[in-house]
Amino acid sequence: MSNRKNKFNVVIVGSGFAGIVAANILSESNLDIVLIDENIYIGGQLLRKIPDKLSEYPVYHPDYVKKIGFKFIECLKTKKVTIINRGVVIGIYPEKKILVEVDEKEVITVNFDVILFATGARERFFPFKGWTLPGVYSTGLAQVLMKTSGVLLAEKILIGGSGLFLFAVAYETLRNRAGVTAILEQTAMLDKMKLISQLFHQFPKFVEGAKFLSKIFLSGVPVKFRRKIVEARGKESLQEVVTARVNKSGSIIPGTEKIHKTGALAVGYGFTANIELPQLAECKLDYSDAKGGWVVRVNDEMLTTREDIFAGGEITGIGGALKSINEGKTAALAILRRFDKIAEDDYFLRLKSLSRERKHHLKFGEYFNLLYKIPESTILDIPDETIVCRCEDVTMADIKKAVQADFNTPVSLKTAVRTGMGNCQGRICGPIIYDILSALTQKSPQEVGRFSVRPPVKPVSIASLLGYHDNR
C-alpha cells in the first residue's frame, strides 16, 4: 500500500503560474493543500526549471515575468504545501476523487473538498505535406530542449507558422548562439496602432517583445509575413522546405513558391487549452475564437459550472502569464472564502481590483487570438494526401471521404477512420480536426463538438496500473 496522504482540502492540478500563485496564497491558511504536476519540476511551461548541472547551455536570462515566477517557486519551498511532481492526473470521479499516476510506478487516488484545474495549454499544430518527417519539430519542443536539457535542434534552424511564440523561440535560439535562417509568419504584419493600445496594460510584455525584436533584427534574421510553410521535403529526413506567399484570406499566391535548404524546421501555430479533465468532470465548456478555441467556462471568481471545481490560467482562455497570475490569485481568494478563511470586505475589495485587471488581460489575449486564427480557406486548402492524424496516419482525403458518408462529428469520425485513437488521444490532431469538420460541413465549432474523453486522459503504463492503490 502507498502510505501517501490521500485527503486534502484543496487539490491544485498544474504548477504553472496559475497553480503556484494559488498555492502560495492558499498556504497562508491552515488548509491542507496538494500541488500536482506531471513535470519533474514545478513552474509549468514558461518557467521550466533548468537543471543545475548544465555547463554552458542554455544561456538563460529570465525576464521580469519569469523572475516573478521563480520568486513564487522559492516562496513555495518555505510553505506547508504537499508537492507531487511527476504526478499525472488521469481521471476525476463524482465522489470528489482523482486518479494520479505517480513516478510512472503507481496509480493512487486523492480525495478533495475543492479542486483547482490550472492545467494550462499545449501547442496547436497545423498539418502540411511532410510535417511528420524527421527534422520537422514543434517550436515548443525547440524551447523545451534548450531550457531543460541545453540541447539545440541544429546549428541553424528555420522557424515558421504563426504567433508571437515564433519570436520567443528565435530569440532563445540566438541567445544560445545558434542560427535562425528566417522567421516565416503566415499572418499579415500586426496592426501597430491596435497593438499599442493593447500593450498599454501589458508593460512587461512590451519590454519582452522589444527585447526579442531587437535581438532578431540585430542578428540580421529575415522576418517574412504572409509566408506559409507548404511542404517539408527529404528522403529520410528533412532536406528542404517549400514556402509560398499567401493573400489576405490565407490562400497561396501562385508563382511565389520558394525553396529553403535546411535540416531543421521548427513550426508552431499558437496554443490550445488543456480542457480534458474539466470536460471529464462535466464542467461546461465554451468555444470562443477570442479565447483561442475550446475553454472552460468560469465566472468572475474562477468557479466552473461545478460547485467544487475552480479553473484558472490558460485553461480558461489563451492570454499569457499575467492573465494566469491574475486568475490564480482570484481562484485562491474564492477558495479561501469557501472555507471561511477571508473576511468578506477584504475579499470583495480584492476581487474588484483583480476583475478589473483581468479584463485587460482578456482583451490582450483576444487581440492576438483573433489575429492568429487560421482562416477557413487555409484549412480547406490542406492537400488531400496530407496526414492530419499522425498517430493513425489519417489523411485529409480520408476525412473528406468519411464526411461525405455522414461521419461528420469528431466522435463519428473516430469510429470511421480512427482519428484521435492513437497515443496522443486527440491532443495533437483534435483542434485541427474540429476546424476541418467545421469548414467541410459549414457548421459552427459548437455544433461540430469535440472528441469525448474518458480515463485515463493521458497514457498510463500497465506497470503503474498494477501498482494501483485505492486509498479510500
Ligand SMILES: Cc1cc2nc3c(=O)[nH]c(=O)nc-3n(C[C@H](O)[C@H](O)[C@H](O)COP(=O)(O)OP(=O)(O)OC[C@H]3O[C@@H](n4cnc5c(N)ncnc54)[C@H](O)[C@@H]3O)c2cc1C
Ligand atoms: C510549449 C509552451 C511553451 C511556452 N513558452 C512560453 C514562453 O516562452 N513565453 C511566454 O510568455 N509564454 C509561453 N507559453 C505560454 C504559457 O503557458 C503561459 O504564458 C503561462 O505561463 C501559462 O501558465 P498556466 O499556469 O496557465 O499554465 P502552464 O504554465 O501551461 O502550466 C500548466 C501545468 O499543468 C501541467 N498539467 C497539465 N495537465 C496535467 C495533468 N493531467 N496532470 C498533471 N499536470 C498536468 C502541465 O504539465 C503544466 O506544467 C508557452 C506555452 C507552451 C504550451
